[in-house]
Amino acid sequence: MIARGFIRLIKQHYQDMEISRVLTRRPLATLTDFPLAERLTNSLDELIDHCDLLVECSGDVFHGTEVIERAFQAGLPVVTVNAELQVTTGSYLAGKGFLTEAEGDQPGSLAALHEDALQMGFQPLVYGNMKGYLNHDPSPEDMAYWANRQGISIDQTTSFTDGTKVQIEQVIVGNGLGATITRQGLEGLASTNLDDSASLLGMMAERLGQPIVDYVVPSGYAAGGVFLVCRHDAEQAPAIEYFKLGCGPYYTLVRPFHLCSLEVGKTVRRVLAGGGVLLNNSTAPTLGVAAIAKRAMKSGELIERGIGGFQFRGEAIKLDQHPNHVPIGLLRKTALRRAVEPGQIITFDDIDILPSRALDIVMEQRRAPVKSTPEWDASLLPPMGMVAIGG
Structure with missing residues (x-):
């Protein structure tokens, strides 16, 4: 929904920008009704090679983290509509490149x-x-x-x-x-x-x-x-x-x-014009979102997902009070190592979790302080803003 609305906005109202590519994990043949279907790609390399700025709106912590890291390796700024990613891996990423949440959400x-x-x-x-x-x-x-x-x-x-x-x-x-x-x-x-x-x-x-x-x-x-x-x-x-x-x-x-997708263009234009970060999770966060059990669960129970699932919900916490909590954004295809009670905050001692780049980042954040946000030099951009969408 966000990508479709943003594409229509740029096509109809932003003459100084062009949607260059749209990344999707779906088979391209299933998206023939998508606006600018000819710009769809399953290739992250193709996406990155054809843009000056990337809009990440997948809503997926794991996929979005990998896409943003690749964009930073290419020196691209990233605008996100993905608060779930921001509170999970965003502080680490904010120390590696230009990352800002978009106006609209x-x-x-x-x-x-x-x-x-x-x-x-x-x-x-x-x-x-x-x-x-x-x-x-x-x-x-x-x-x-x-x-x-x-x-x-x-x-x-x-x-x-x-x-x-x-x-x-x-x-x-x-x-x-x-x-x-x-x-x-x-x-x-x-x-x-x-x-x-x-x-x-x-x-x-x-x-x-x-x-x-x-x-x-x-x-x-x-x-x-x-x-x-x-x-x-x-x-x-x-x-x-x-x-x-x-x-x-x-x-x-x-x-x-x-107005979500109708406002994302304002932040894109802000970045292309050399403006600073509107908002990110900072490189020194004090707050997190813990996973809270909705019901009693037994050892060995499988967890399909945390955010949007029926086993857990998220609650804001102070990081210094819960150093071993599991960010709810990390809960995906994991299993309980021991029984939990309703209202319990889930810790890393409670679960077996599959390896992922997002997990590596969270653990690295906990071991060492993060660095300050790099400055973005907008003078490196060409006059026309080529915008790609990561989804």
């Missing part, structure tokens, strides 16, 4: 709103997400129904519903923008009035002495956007009240939409 939208707020003199205290519906343990039947109705996969539908996705999104925002969490799994306030909930979160952040990330579950008003809770200079209070943001001291800045 909630993390990128929050980062863009953060930039706007700073330019207006606001001091962000809370980076907030809005969650329309939450069920920590949905049934496979319900998820199949809603996946079919919404036209997306059961895995995606489940990760949205059980809260894993919002935890992942807020962790990348926290790491990228220097915020923390008030508790494991976030507050997730039930909210009938955004300003009231925002003020409560603002007070929590001030009591903690550091900006926080969190989310609300709205009732009685529309969800789907992102918001900041901010302070401003006291002498500006009369003007801000006149501008209809209230009397303070906490001000809520709302971005009531995130």
